[in-house]
Amino acid sequence: MSNKLLLSVVITSALISGQALAHDKNFQTTSCDMELDGHIQYYQGELTVTMDNGSVMSIDAQHNMTVNGEAVSLNREQKKWVGEYYDNIDMAIPMTLNIASEGLEIANVAVTEVFTELLGGDQMGDDFRELFDSLDAKLNTSFYDEAGNIRVDSTKFDEPGWFDESWEQEFETQIESLISESIGRILIAVGTQMLWEGGDMSEFEEKMERWGEDLEYRLESQAAALEEKGDALCKVLKQADYAEGKMQASIAGLEELNLLDIDGHAEMMM
Secondary structure, three states, X not given: OOOOOOHHHHHHHHHHHHHOOHHHHHHHHOOOOEEEOOEEEEEOOEEEEEOOOOOEEEEOOOOOEEEOOEEOOOOHHHHHHHHHHHHHHHHHHHHHHHHHHHHHHHHHXXXXXXXXXXXXXXXXXXXXXXXXXXXXXXXXHHHEOOOOXXXXXXXXXXXXOOOOOHHHHHHHHHHHHHHHHOHHHHHHHHHHHXXXXXXXXXXXXXXXXXXXXXXXXXXXXXXXXXXXXXHHHHHHHHHHHHHHHHHHHHOOOOOOOOOEEEOOHHHOOO
């Protein structure tokens, strides 16, 4: 069986592991290469950072700061950096969640369209829909309260990082499992569609190639838009990292503050 004939199968895993989720991997490993040192909590406008030495810094929506519960008096320059730090993290959190949600939607389109084309109303399509519904629900319950307010607590993450990546790993694992379990049905469906074409291998290949190219084109445009959002997020995080360095150097009690560690932040011009 030729590679073109299997395009409808291969494109699923390729888009999921490559294009559809590329934004997330790119801005964490290439564009930003960010690590999280310490813990962050964010809820209803209150930003709290626990440093490695156990000290706790909090900043509210009015940019008032406390360290270990004690109010910190800031001069004009310090207020500027505290404001920059808070505002950029305040922007970055919903941007990150939006990117994650849109990435799931792109992957949803890739998977459901591929297997609808191959298997029609097969049970496998229902399995994938259930998977996406469960992942969307997990994203919502992990980062939003019942009223829809964003709530982030990195102490609950399974791994260190800007946001927990366990749900993405779960997604990829379940996709691979579903495909492995259904490979027999996939091959039968491919053979059936070939029979519909009168056994003409070349005609069937051309049909699947045209369909695959159309799907890839539509997903690439969405992935490109998502990549732009990833680049914008990276810029915001670098600005926050730069402001963090200024705060650490100028405000007493923040010597151990290094929540964000992003390569290239020294190049930022504020």
